[in-house]
Structures are given as structure tokens and as C-alpha cells.
Amino acid sequence: MQDLQKIEEIFARGGAEKRSSLSEPEVYRVLELAGLEAPKYALYPVRGFDAAAAAADVCARLGGDKAVLKLVSFKTLHKTESGGVKVVEKTAEAVEEALKAMAAKFPDAESFMAVEFLPHSPFALGEELLLGARSDDAFGPVITLGPGGTNAEALIGSLKTGTAPSVIPVDLAFNTKAWAAFLAKSWIWKYVAGDVRGGRRLVQDGEMLKWLEGFAHLMRHFRDGGPSQWAIEEFEINPLAAAKGRLTALDGVLRFRPARKAAPRRKPSQKGVGSLIHTRSAAVVGVSEKKMNMARIILNNIVKAGFPKEKVFIIKEGVAEIDGVKCFASPSALPEKVDMYVVAVPSPEVPRVLAEAGESGKVNGVVLISGGMGEKAGSEDMGKTVVETILRARDKNPDFALSGGNSMGIVLNDVKLNTFFIPEYKLEHPLGVNPFNARTAFVSQSGAFVISTISKMPWLKPAYSITVGNQQDVTVPDYVERLADEDDLKVILVYMEGFKPGDGLALARVIEKARSKGKQVILYKAGRTAVGQKAVMGHTASIAGDYLVTRLIMESAGALVAETFDDFSDLTAMACYFAGLELKHGNTFFISNAGFEAAGMADGVQGRVTAEMHADTAAEMTKTLREFRLDSIVDAKNPLDITPMASDDAIAGVVKTALASDEFSGVLVSMIPLTVMMNTLPKGGAWPDDFEKSFLKNAAGAAREAGKPLLFCVGSGVKYEPYCAYAQGLGLPVFRSADRAVKVYAAYLEYVLAG
Numbered sequence: 001m002q003d004l005q006k007i008e009e010i011f012a013r014g015g016a017e018k019r020s021s022l023s024e025p026e027v028y029r030v031l032e033l034a035g036l037e038a039p040k041y042a043l044y045p046v047r048g049f050d051a052a053a054a055a056a057d058v059c060a061r062l063g064g065d066k067a068v069l070k071l072v073s074f075k076t077l078h079k080t081e082s083g084g085v086k087v088v089e090k091t092a093e094a095v096e097e098a099l100k101a102m103a104a105k106f107p108d109a110e111s112f113m114a115v116e117f118l119p120h121s122p123f124a125l126g127e128e129l130l131l132g133a134r135s136d137d138a139f140g141p142v143i144t145l146g147p148g149g150t151n152a153e154a155l156i157g158s159l160k161t162g163t164a165p166s167v168i169p170v171d172l173a174f175n176t177k178a179w180a181a182f183l184a185k186s187w188i189w190k191y192v193a194g195d196v197r198g199g200r201r202l203v204q205d206g207e208m209l210k211w212l213e214g215f216a217h218l219m220r221h222f223r224d225g226g227p228s229q230w231a232i233e234e235f236e237i238n239p240l241a242a243a244k245g246r247l248t249a250l251d252g253v254l255r256f257r258p259a260r261k262a263a264p265r266r267k268p269s270q271k272g273v274g275s276l277i278h279t280r281s282a283a284v285v286g287v288s289e290k291k292m293n294m295a296r297i298i299l300n301n302i303v304k305a306g307f308p309k310e311k312v313f314i315i316k317e318g319v320a321e322i323d324g325v326k327c328f329a330s331p332s333a334l335p336e337k338v339d340m341y342v343v344a345v346p347s348p349e350v351p352r353v354l355a356e357a358g359e360s361g362k363v364n365g366v367v368l369i370s371g372g373m374g375e376k377a378g379s380e381d382m383g384k385t386v387v388e389t390i391l392r393a394r395d396k397n398p399d400f401a402l403s404g405g406n407s408m409g410i411v412l413n414d415v416k417l418n419t420f421f422i423p424e425y426k427l428e429h430p431l432g433v434n435p436f437n438a439r440t441a442f443v444s445q446s447g448a449f450v451i452s453t454i455s456k457m458p459w460l461k462p463a464y465s466i467t468v469g470n471q472q473d474v475t476v477p478d479y480v481e482r483l484a485d486e487d488d489l490k491v492i493l494v495y496m497e498g499f500k501p502g503d504g505l506a507l508a509r510v511i512e513k514a515r516s517k518g519k520q521v522i523l524y525k526a527g528r529t530a531v532g533q534k535a536v537m538g539h540t541a542s543i544a545g546d547y548l549v550t551r552l553i554m555e556s557a558g559a560l561v562a563e564t565f566d567d568f569s570d571l572t573a574m575a576c577y578f579a580g581l582e583l584k585h586g587n588t589f590f591i592s593n594a595g596f597e598a599a600g601m602a603d604g605v606q607g608r609v610t611a612e613m614h615a616d617t618a619a620e621m622t623k624t625l626r627e628f629r630l631d632s633i634v635d636a637k638n639p640l641d642i643t644p645m646a647s648d649d650a651i652a653g654v655v656k657t658a659l660a661s662d663e664f665s666g667v668l669v670s671m672i673p674l675t676v677m678m679n680t681l682p683k684g685g686a687w688p689d690d691f692e693k694s695f696l697k698n699a700a701g702a703a704r705e706a707g708k709p710l711l712f713c714v715g716s717g718v719k720y721e722p723y724c725a726y727a728q729g730l731g732l733p734v735f736r737s738a739d740r741a742v743k744v745y746a747a748y749l750e751y752v753l754a755g
Contacts, residue, residue, distance in 0.1 A: 125191040274482060462493070594672045673723055696726065
């Protein structure tokens with residue numbers, strides 16, 4: 001049972017002394033009051049310090065053959081590195097001599113302490129842990145478990161992906177099952193639990209559970225918006241030693257501050273957000289009748305997209321119509337309530353325009369294109385005014401919601417609505433439906449990220465392309481939460497820059513919800529470095545957060561997190577083409593007509609992507625090789641180098657065999673297109689090639705019939721871009737290097753099969 005009142009008194013005493021951290025003895029006392037294990041210790045103030053008397057007391061009070069002597073000083077943060085920690089034989093002479101030396105070296109020390117020595121090996125993985133907790137604006141209190149000791153940071157920095165510390169928000173750790181899942185994903189805990197080759201269990205799970213729940217209880221109480229006037233900023237035990245079947249804190253740091261009592265964000269209603277993604281009527285503010293300004297480009301894009309013209313309105317006084325669309329002097333004059341009110345006016349006009357929209361009661365959703373609403377220095381007051389205007393509008397209409405500012409717009413394919421302010425001659429807008437794609441939503445803080453991605457991947461036709469901008473009202477998690485309820489949606493693409501307070505936790509929860517409904521979530525989180533975080537802050541006026549914490553939490557919630565822009569594009573292709581398929585295992589067949597690519601694919605095989613092949617499958621492939629007289633130069637195996645002598649028909653026969661076999665869940669085909677035996681150039685040139693005679697159409701059809709992924713790689717230059725485009729038109733994701741295709745597909749399979 002935790003004595004929270006006495007812990008409050010420790011913080012109050014420290015606060016009265018203008019301190020923001022506790023001394024190590026105070027940390028031990030907090031642990032004792034929290035029901036957690038601290039070592040036996042004795043404290044010796046510098047005033048009236050007698051080294052001989054202290055040494056005698058140490059020998060009498062502490063057990064064991066050794067003692068740990070420590071400096072207690074708020075001026076020396078790193079005691080070990082500065083010589084403020086000594087392990088000595090527990091004899092009066094050795095202890096006295098060490099205490100005298102420390103007193104001479106640290107004349108400004110507050111006190112010295114002697115701590116019981118706990119026998120363990122600091123060099124054996126699992127015997128020293130780091131258990132930490134911290135306050136996070138985006139996620140609330142979070143708890144971290146990783147390897148501990150003096151080299152913890154260096155060790156963590158050298159670890160490969162998948163062996164980072166484990167992180168969990170306290171608000172998601174609501175029962176024993178959640179803690180058990182947390183420990184199951186922790187690689188360092190496997191060493192403590194003896195779940196590694198040659199390992200032995202050091203402590204029981206219940207012992208770790210006691211510490212996790214104890215930390216969580218403290219962080220729930222001492223947090224912003226919690227019951228205490230104090231908040232724990234950071235609490236770290238390093239090392240937390242596993243010895244004698246127990247976990248004991250050997251050192252600790254606790255930083256605290258007055259708790260903040262910020263009011264929770266007033267979220268927009270589900271209906272308000274719904275009006276922005278299921279729009280039936282739209283109005284545009286800011287259209288010029290004399291020139292093609294931003295608002296007029298938007299108007300033209302709406303009309304050209306095919307949205308019903310009778311459901312489009314312009315807010316403009318003194319003009320009857322522009323480009324065949326009726327104008328109205330004010331939103332209150334509109335003939336009906338509009339779902340989407342697109343505002344593209346100079347920033348000084350925004351507060352007035354929004355106030356009129358809110359006062360009219362005829363506007364549900366606003367898409368604020370205008371920037372300068374708090375994302376740059378000097379515009380903070382403007383941003384605050386916008387938020388206040390939104391809240392006043394919501395008092396009159398509870399379903400009033402604003403997306404933006406600094407939004408690129410929204411494209412809704414189902415209702416043929418396009419409010420991007422990019423002219424069509426600059427970008428092929430994501431209108432229409434790709435029949436080979438799973439139904440997809442693209443939600444991004446950055447509009448430029450969306451149009452850049454779509455420009456590079458014109459086959460991508462999301463049902464929803466939503467750019468959120470500054471998140472001054474509707475945030476990325478608000479959209480994802482609403483989209484998670486769309487039953488026929490299979491893929492949600494998310495680009496995230498900064499979080500509003502609490503929105504990291506909100507996004508994790510809605511990703512978990514989406515994943516539980518069978519949707520795949522591909523996420524890119526910007527702002528992973530100090531410089532990147534500053535860039536994000538400047539662009540979105542949002543909290544950047546810590547990248548590692550964000551990545552670990554989002555992966556745990558069920559997102560597939562992309563490390564680079566290229567990874568995002570490739571994983572997007574995987575998800576959009578394959579999300580509707582049922583993958584029972586990851587065994588994949590690889591085929592190339594180049595030896596170096598076959599070798600590269602073999603090198604890339606890892607995890608669930610294996611390279612074995614059964615004898616009966618090999619025999620069936622051998623028939624095809626024999627038919628095309630290739631059996632004398634190549635054997636059926638996986639990966640298969642079918643050589644440049646293979647024709648399209650030979651390749652098609654082998655691929656069909658692999659797709660028809662239950663042994664393989666998918667096929668990766670990588671071809672160097674320069675061989676004369678293949679049709680890799682468009683018909684009509686000074687060559688005999690014809691795409692329609694290539695293996696691609698038959699192979700793509702066989703893949704669809706089998707319900708299996710078929711990936712295609714073309715390892716050659718720009719001359720073969722039409723060949724790639726042809727393959728994409730058949731519903732195949734296309735890569736330009738085989739080793740990258742294998743790597744990305746392995747990551748995607750791991751995500752899908754881990755479920």
C-alpha cells in the first residue's frame with residue numbers, strides 16, 4: 001500500500017527549498033513509501049561528520065562483505081563518473097579511509113551515504129535493468145523498461161531495430177493482461193525470465209509486475225491534471241538489480257515540478273468530423289471573379305471533379321455567380337446548411353470569416369486553407385483567436401468543426417469532391433478508383449507530403465485524401481478515429497508531425513481500434529531529431545514529442561512505422577495492393593533472370609520469408625524449364641536464377657506454378673529487362689517487343705486468382721519506366737531493386753502475420 005500523503009510531504013519540502021529533484025536518500029524513501037524495494041542504507045550529514053564513527057556504524061548496520069559509499073549532492077549529477085561512488089570491503093579501516101577521501105574530494109557535499117552491497121553481475125544481460133517513467137505532453141505518463149547499468153545509453157544506441165527499450169503509456173496499462181503483453185514484447189525481460197538459450201530465470205514476473213504497477217500508481221497520482229499539486233517530471237531507477245530473486249533499486253533520480261491544471265481539449269463531434277469526410281454540400285470563401293486566385297482554383301477543382309454544381313456555393317457579396325456557381329452575400333444567406341465550408345482568404349480576414357460562419361448556424365465543417373494561424377512566430381494571438389471563435393461557434397452549433405489552418409484541402413473520391421488548391425496541369429489529382437487497390441484513407445498534417453506522394457505514385461487513389469495542417473480543432477487522431485469505423489476501409493495512411501497535448505495517446509488508441517477491425521495503418525512520424533523537431537514546431541505549432549517513444553508506442557498499438565519517406569511509399573504500395581489478401585504464412589518464391597539479383601534476394605531472406613522449396617513443387621517447375629529447354633542450364637530452386645535465356649512464357653509458367661502451390665504465400669519476380677527474350681518495351685517502336693506478350697498479364701491474373709501477393713522488380717534505367725507503368729496498371733507493386741523489395745516485403749509480412 002502506497003503512502004501518498006508522506007510522498008506529497010517530501011515533494012512539498014523539496015519545493016519549499018526551491019528544488020526540482022530529490023536526493024538519492026529521498027528517492028529511496030519514496031520507494032519505501034510506495035512499497036518498492038530499496039537497499040538498506042545509512043546517511044551521514046557533512047555537518048559534524050566523523051569518518052571513524054560513520055565507518056563503525058556502517059559495519060554494524062549493513063550486512064555483507066562489501067559496502068557502497070555514495071556522495072549526496074545536488075551539484076554533482078553524475079556521481080559514478082566523478083568518483084562519487086566507491087565499493088569497498090566492509091571493514092572499519094577500509095570504510096573510514098574511503099569516507100575521508102570522499103570528504104576531501106567533495107568539500108561541498110550535503111552528506112554521504114552507505115548502501116548495502118547487493119551481489120550481482122553488472123555485465124550479465126538482465127541483471128541490471130533501467131526502469132523509468134516520465135511525464136509526456138503527447139502521451140501522458142509513460143514507463144520505459146530497458147537494459148541498465150553505467151553503459152545503458154551506449155548499449156541502447158548500438159542495438160538493432162526491435163531491441164530498443166520497451167515503452168508503455170500508463171493510461172494504456174490498465175490491467176495485468178496489458179502488463180503481461182508489455183513484458184512479452186520486452187527483449188531484455190527475456191533475459192531476466194530465462195527465456196533465452198542457456199538462460200536462467202532471475203526473478204518471477206510477479207516481482208516485475210509489482211514494480212511496474214508501483215510506478216504506474218505513482219505516475220497516475222503525481223501528474224498534470226491529477227489529484228496532487230505536484231507532478232513527477234522524470235523518475236528513473238538505474239540500475240534496478242535482479243539478485244536473490246528480487247528486484248532492488250541501486251540508484252535513482254526523481255525530478256518533480258508543480259502540476260499543471262490545463263483544461264482538456266474540447267474535441268469536435270463525430271458528426272462534425274463526419275461532415276468533412278461525407279460531404280453533401282460545399283461552399284467556398286475568397287473566390288475572385290477577376291483572377292485565378294487560390295480560392296478560384298479550388299472552386300474549379302470542385303466543379304471539374306464532378307461534385308453536383310447545385311450543391312456548390314460561393315460566399316461573395318455583390319456578385320451573382322462565378323464560373324457558373326451561385327454566389328451568396330454571407331453564410332446566413334445560404335439556402336441550406338453546408339457540410340464543408342472552404343476558407344481561402346488572407347489571414348487577417350480569417351477571424352471575421354469564421355465568426356460569420358459560426359454565427360450563421362449554417363456551417364458544419366470548415367476547411368481552413370489560410371495559414372499564419374499560430375504556426376509562425378508572431379501569429380500566436382491569431383491562432384488563439386481562431387480557437388476561441390471555434391468554441392463560440394460550437395456553443396451555437398455543437399457539430400461545428402474546423403480542419404486546418406494551413407490545410408492543402410480534402411479530396412473525397414466517393415462524392416467526387418476535390419478542394420486541393422493545386423491546378424490539374426501541375427498534378428494528376430487522386431480522383432477515380434484503382435480497382436486493384438484496397439480501399440484507403442490518407443490523413444496527413446502536411447499537404448505537401450500528400451501531393452508529393454501522389455505525384456510519385458499516380459496509381460494511388462485514396463477514398464479520402466485529408467490534409468490537416470495545424471490541427472487547431474480537428475486533429476489527425478480525430479480523423480483516424482472516425483475512419484476506423486468505416487467498415488469497408490482497409491488501409492489508413494498517416495503522416496504525423498506534432499501532437500497536441502494528449503493526442504499521442506489518442507492516436508495510439510484509435511490505431512489499436514483500427515487494427516482490431518482488420519485495418520492496416522502505415523505511419524510516418526516526422527520530427528525525430530532536435531533539428532527535425534524545430535522544423536515541425538515551426539510548421540505545425542504542435543508538440544513534436546520524442547521520436548523513439550512515439551515509434552515504440554505506435555508499433556505496439558498496431559501501426560507499421562516507416563523509417564524513411566521511401567519506406568513509407570513502399571509500405572503504402574504493399575498495403576494498398578495486398579491488404580485484401582489473406583496471408584497464412586510468409587514463405588515466398590523468388591525468381592530473377594540475373595545471378596546477382598538472385599544472390600541479393602537470398603541475402604535478404606530473413607524472418608518469416610524463407611527460401612526452401614518442396615520436391616514436388618520443384619518437379620513441377622522442372623517441367624516448365626524442360627519445355628523451354630532451360631533445364632540443362634538451371635535447376636528448379638528458390639531463389640531461382642532463370643537466366644537471360646528465359647522467355648516470357650517460361651517465366652509465366654514458373655510463376656504460375658509457385659502461385660498455385662500452397663507452399664508459397666507469394667512471389668517476388670525481379671527481371672533485368674534488357675534481354676532480347678522478353679517483351680519489355682511498348683509496341684510500335686523499331687523493335688519486336690509488345691507489352692501484351694509479356695508474362696505480366698498472365699502472372700497478375702494468376703496472382704489475383706490465387707489471392708496471393710505478386711511483387712515485380714525492374715532493375716534498370718528510365719527507358720523501362722513504361723514497362724513499370726504497365727505492371728502497375730495490372731495491379732502489381734513495382735520496385736527498382738530486388739534487395740529493397742525483399743527487405744520491405746519482409747517487414748510488411750512480419751506486420752501482417754503478427755496481426
